[in-house]
Amino acid sequence: MQKLEALNFDNTYARLPDAFFAHQPPTPMTDPYMVSFNADVAKLIDLHPEEGMRAEFLEYFSGQRTLPGSSPLAMLYAGHQFGHFVPQLGDGRAILLGEVRNQSGEHWDLHLKGGGPTPFSRSGDGRAVLRSTIREYLCSEAMHGLGIPTSRALCIVGSDMEVYRESIETGATLMRVSPSHVRFGTFEVFFYRGQKEQVKILADYVIAKHFPELVEPEDKYPRFLQEVVLRTARLMAKWQAVGFAHGVMNTDNMSILGLTLDYGPFGFLDNYDAGYICNHSDHQGRYAFDQQPDIGAWNLTCLAQALTPLMSVDEAKEALNHYQSTFASHYIDLMSAKLGLKESGKLVVPLITDLLDILHKNHIDYTIFFRALANFKQDATKNNATLRDMFIDREAFDNWAREYKLQLDKENSADATRRTSMLAANPKYILRNYLAQNAISKATDEKDFSEIDRLLHLLKTPFDEQPEMARYAAPPPDWANKIQVSCSS
Incomplete structure (x- = not known):
């Protein structure tokens, strides 16, 4: 050191x-x-x-x-x-x-x-x-x-x-x-200025430093774009599965390495709301939670356009064509893991979409529900009352749970084994806006930074029980609904 x-x-x-x-x-x-x-x-x-x-x-x-x-x-x-x-x-x-x-x-x-x-x-x-x-x-x-x-x-x-x-x-x-910290917008600035040589210099630099396996192939530029497409698709799937909304998915905030970059008015879902808008400045909902996958694709077309001095339009389109299938397959895999399913793919999509629909209609906390679902019992004599009582429409949950149980039975799923895998796939702790606001208030009002360090320690291992920190897994208090986060920082 x-x-x-x-x-x-x-x-x-x-x-x-x-x-x-x-x-x-x-x-x-x-x-x-x-x-x-x-x-x-x-x-x-x-x-x-x-x-x-x-x-x-x-x-x-x-x-x-x-x-x-x-x-x-x-x-x-x-x-x-x-x-x-x-x-x-x-x-x-x-x-x-x-x-x-x-x-x-x-x-x-x-x-x-x-x-x-x-x-x-x-x-x-x-x-x-x-x-x-x-x-x-x-x-x-x-x-x-x-x-x-x-x-x-x-x-x-x-x-x-x-x-x-x-x-x-x-x-x-x-x-x-x-x-x-190279962004999609780093390529765009030179493309729109007509500086094709700078686009090439930047692409060669990024490839040599971060994608060395692509230095030698003759088709290195289309393959480079395709790799960025794949990384971005997988990143979007991870955001959606964990319930994270970025808030400002401008192309200058998109990492060429598929990293989450430039945290501004972000937010994790509390109650599941597919149209959640975390950015108070996003009046049209362009960057709403359910729009993120499509915006990821849109931003990639902007990057592809900026790279057209290095490849044909057809090659750029071919690279972009990998986005939707990669996002969908990765998202389904992640959601199947959250549900504790061994099977993935199209057969389990109705289980996922039907669940999200009833979570939305019943205003169920996304993180708390999936963590609690690890305790689902397949035994027909038990009605999973704790889970059931989260829902206003208990019949809707019963109908979904019946299909869920059929899938688990089909997979010969064992409650104990499935619970372990689900706890590893569903965090107990996320950075809810009210937790961040508590740390900010202490820091700005009292110059007390202890809550920042406490959260930093907590969030390093969000899948662990950490019983002494259980209060940080609670639903947000009523005052949290008044928190507004905008682009201003």
Whole structure:
């Protein structure tokens, strides 16, 4: 494990032509203080956990000092925001400090969110507020604990400096860590500028670094697009199965590696609502929960268009054709696992869709129900009263449970074995909005950061019972319905 000053930087993105970025050091925050430190992420970059306690740590990650070996820059990209192309988006408030290569040979971007204005900030201040950094910090770790590809975060550094949003808030930086921050929009900016050579340079860079098996084949570009299609389809399936709504699926928020990126107004489902809109700013419901798979496909067509200088339209269409079948098969597999079924495929689709329909109509908590379903008894003399009593329309549950039991009997399912597998597929703990809000309120009102660390620890193992933390698995209180989350951060 290394000291901060000994991190092994290998800044490959900084070696690309100047068209891809602007050299930009962070703008220092005043009087920085530690809000939270993630020791597990420190290990990814071979950083000794005790380094988080040094005064120099705050200086490096608040912009007051430059890490030895780093090469701070702002990445250029464009993107489609709510369906409309915006020719330049940034990065307006995040700075790639550099890329650390660990002892295993893995590269990790150190991406300082809230590092101040860049040449791409337009009129923005380039800052982040403590509220939004807490949400991203916790949710990225929650997603990792759920087994969903995601960026992660090393730390939050706070400051009492004022940042103006809908109201005056305090500022913070988030040290985001990811294998890459290249987005669909990184390709789009060069395509729409007619800079075909830059599209090729970027594609060759991404392929060499992240898809080395594709470097040699003559059809490497169509195969690269197809790999992004497959990864994105699987990511969308994972979001839908766990009940996660991203909220702002603009193409500039879509990772070229199929990672969950840029947590803004996200939300996990409480009561199952297929049309759940987590983003208060999404007045048309473009990014509603049930729209995410189609938006994933739409965004991929934007990426495919940006890559047409490197392949024919037919090759791009062929790559895109893999999306729907990959999403559907992966989603059905995930939902079959949540139901404890050995069988997957078309035969079990009615069980899945019928269940989601009655969950929606009866306003049943998605996470709590699936966790409780692990206790379903096949014995005909038992009526699974606890599950049944969750429903207003108990007859609807009875009808579904009858079909469910028939499928379990057909598979020779055993209650105990199935329960074990279902508990491993259905989390007990998710980052509900009210849990995040409790941590934010303590942090902003009292400068008490203990709830952040408590949630960070809890969400690392969301499938474990953790009986001492059982209250965090409770349904949301009534006041949680008033929480509104928008794009402002």
